[in-house]
Amino acid sequence: MNYILASASPRRKELLKQIGLDFAILPVCGEEHTSFTVPQEAVMDLSRQKAEEAAKQRKEKAQEEVIIGADTVVSLADMILGKPKDRQDAIRMLSALSGKSHKVFTGVTFVIFREGKKTVHSFYEETEVTMYPMSEEEINWYIGTDEPFDKAGGYGIQGRCAIFIKEIRGDYNNVVGLPVARIYQEFMKLGIDIYEKK
Amino acid sequence: MNYILASASPRRKELLKQIGLDFAILPVCGEEHTSFTVPQEAVMDLSRQKAEEAAKQRKEKAQEEVIIGADTVVSLADMILGKPKDRQDAIRMLSALSGKSHKVFTGVTFVIFREGKKTVHSFYEETEVTMYPMSEEEINWYIGTDEPFDKAGGYGIQGRCAIFIKEIRGDYNNVVGLPVARIYQEFMKLGIDIYEKK
Numbered sequence: 001m002n003y004i005l006a007s008a009s010p011r012r013k014e015l016l017k018q019i020g021l022d023f024a025i026l027p028v029c030g031e032e033h034t035s036f037t038v039p040q041e042a043v044m045d046l047s048r049q050k051a052e053e054a055a056k057q058r059k060e061k062a063q064e065e066v067i068i069g070a071d072t073v074v075s076l077a078d079m080i081l082g083k084p085k086d087r088q089d090a091i092r093m094l095s096a097l098s099g100k101s102h103k104v105f106t107g108v109t110f111v112i113f114r115e116g117k118k119t120v121h122s123f124y125e126e127t128e129v130t131m132y133p134m135s136e137e138e139i140n141w142y143i144g145t146d147e148p149f150d151k152a153g154g155y156g157i158q159g160r161c162a163i164f165i166k167e168i169r170g171d172y173n174n175v176v177g178l179p180v181a182r183i184y185q186e187f188m189k190l191g192i193d194i195y196e197k198k
Numbered sequence: 199m200n201y202i203l204a205s206a207s208p209r210r211k212e213l214l215k216q217i218g219l220d221f222a223i224l225p226v227c228g229e230e231h232t233s234f235t236v237p238q239e240a241v242m243d244l245s246r247q248k249a250e251e252a253a254k255q256r257k258e259k260a261q262e263e264v265i266i267g268a269d270t271v272v273s274l275a276d277m278i279l280g281k282p283k284d285r286q287d288a289i290r291m292l293s294a295l296s297g298k299s300h301k302v303f304t305g306v307t308f309v310i311f312r313e314g315k316k317t318v319h320s321f322y323e324e325t326e327v328t329m330y331p332m333s334e335e336e337i338n339w340y341i342g343t344d345e346p347f348d349k350a351g352g353y354g355i356q357g358r359c360a361i362f363i364k365e366i367r368g369d370y371n372n373v374v375g376l377p378v379a380r381i382y383q384e385f386m387k388l389g390i391d392i393y394e395k396k
Contacts, residue, residue, distance in 0.1 A: 019361050020343075127365075132383060141395045145218075162371060163217050163382035167325075172370040173360060184361035185330060197339045 001114075001192060002062035006054030006069045011158065012178045019180050021194055026067070028053040039075045043107025044122045046071035051109040051120075066192065067111040072177050074153030076102040084154040090143050093154035098164075099133035102153070104175045108183060112190070123186060125179035127170030129157070134164055199312075199390060200260035204252035204267040209356065210376045217378050219392055221266075226251040230269070237273045241305025242320045244269035249307040249318075264390065265309040270375050272351030274300040282352045288341050291352035296362075297331035300351070302373045306381060310388070321384060323377035325368030327355070332362055 005016060008027030016023055032049040036042040051069030058067070074081040076096055084090035109122040134142070147161060148154035155161040157168075157175045171179045187194055203214060206225035214221055230247040234240040249267030256265070272279040274294055282288035307320040332340070345359060346352035353359040355366075355373045369377045385392055 015360075018356070019358055132379065137395055141393060157370075158216070160217055162213075163379050165369065165379050167368045168370060169367050170365045171363065172355075172366060181330065181361050181363050195339060197335055 001194075002065040003194070004054060004058070004065065004067045006050045006067055009070075009177055011156075011176050012070060015173055015176060015178045015180050019184065019194075023068075026054045026057060028057070028069075032071070037080075039073050039080055039103070039105045040107075040124050040126070042080070043071045043073055043105045044109065044124050045107070047107035048109040048120065048122050051111040055111045055113075061113055063113070064115075065113045066187075068183070069109045069111070070106055070178055072104065072106040072152050072174075074102055074104055076100070081153045083150060083152055084148055087143060090148040090154045091139060094134060094139045094142065094148070097131050097134075097153065097155070098139070099131060101128055101130040103128055104153070104170075106174045106177060106179055108179065108186075110186070110190070112192075121186065121190065123182065125171055125174040125182045127168055127172070127174045129168050129175060130166045132164050132166045138164070199392075200263040201392070202252060202256070202263065202265045204248045204265055207268075207375055209354075209374050210268060213371055213374060213376045213378050217382065217392075224252045224255060224265070226255070226267075235278075237271050237278055237301070237303045238305075238322050238324070240278070241269045241271055241303045242307065242322050243305070245305035246307040246318065246320050249309040253309045253311075259311055261311075262313075263311045264385075266381070267307045267309070268304055268376055270302065270304040270350050270372075272300055272302050274298070279351045281348060281350055282346055285341060288346040288352045289337060292332060292337045292340065292346070295329050295332075295351065295353070296337070297329060299326055299328040301326055302351070304372045304375060304377055306377065306384075308384070308388070310390075319384065319388065321380065323369055323372040323380045325366055325370070325372045327366050327373060328364045330362050330364045336362070 003023035032046045034042045034045040047069040051067045054067050104127045107124040112119045145160050147156045147159045201221035230244045232240045232243040245267040249265045252265050302325045305322040310317045345354045345357045
């Protein structure tokens with residue numbers, strides 16, 4: 001089986017390397033849009049669009065191939081937080097998250113080409129994250145690290161922001177950007193053993 | 199302030215680097231023993247012994263210095279799991295953890311030299327970890343990665359074992375071996391700002 005990650009995110013790449021998957025990267029450039037407003041539905045839809053876009057770009061597919069798309073959002077009460085536009089936006093997001101619990105949703109889609117057939121399989125994973133209260137000084141210091149700007153919700157749990165994470169409930173890697181445990185388990189259910197253990 | 203980590207663990211070193219602390223390493227060689235059987239008490243006691251042992255070895259201390267000791271154990275029902283002795287022991291531990299929830303305790307001690315005085319500050323952090331069921335084949339495959347042997351409970355959450363972690367409740371880095379969020383927060387309470395933000 002040939003594995004393709006339809007994402008340019010260095011964090012997603014790192015996670016697939018961590019679990020020892022041999023894969024290629026095919027980042028998709030288009031800006032995806034979704035009409036879903038519920039985060040669970042929105043991230044599945046966006047991950048599907050990314051995987052399908054990458055599938056379209058693959059001119060010479062391997063006979064057995066899986067393309068993996070993923071999308072992550074942060075949800076606080078009824079707000080969906082994407083990547084901050086600028087410094088003010090990052091301050092706004094971090095102030096809203098400070099001292100509270102929020103949810104992180106990652107949607108994943110596999111576009112599978114196997115035995116001459118195409119199948120599409122989507123799911124999402126949800127993690128609750130509780131942050132320590134952050135002072136104005138701490139928010140300014142954290143923004144100064146430049147970590148917030150390419151990340152949903154304006155923070156990276158795997159970076160300096162670790163010091164403000166009180167607890168999580170769910171999968172940590174889902175917050176980083178790719179729920180690799182669930183991905184492995186879903187592959188196994190679909191009869192795809194990424195390690196070819198047998 | 200001068201920071202010393204009294205541990206040879208590459209994972210603890212990695213975590214302190216992740217949060218951007220400038221520190222030195224002083225591994226302690228002695229085998230620590232504790233008379234406490236409750237995991238919360240045992241890890242605090244062992245972390246204190248490590249930090250005190252390192253403090254003893256520091257002949258020329260900086261005027262302002264903190265020595266950080268840490269100890270991690272895995273607890274399942276009434277058993278405390280340390281590092282597996284051999285392959286059979288790793289199989290036994292992973293079979294016991296498979297499909298169940300267990301707890302990870304990390305005890306941390308700061309030995310602080312400040313304004314001519316020494317203070318000792320210990321605390322622990324607790325994280326619940328729930329694993330997917332692992333088949334015999336999966337356990338054998340995982341042991342083949344050689345990850346289990348230098349780790350409490352026989353697994354590394356930050357390695358290949360990530361695919362078997364269903365969810366956690368608490369601090370992820372506590373399972374890796376050092377609760378850096380709690381460490382930062384405790385330092386702030388003690389008037390020690392590791393980033394000297396002001």
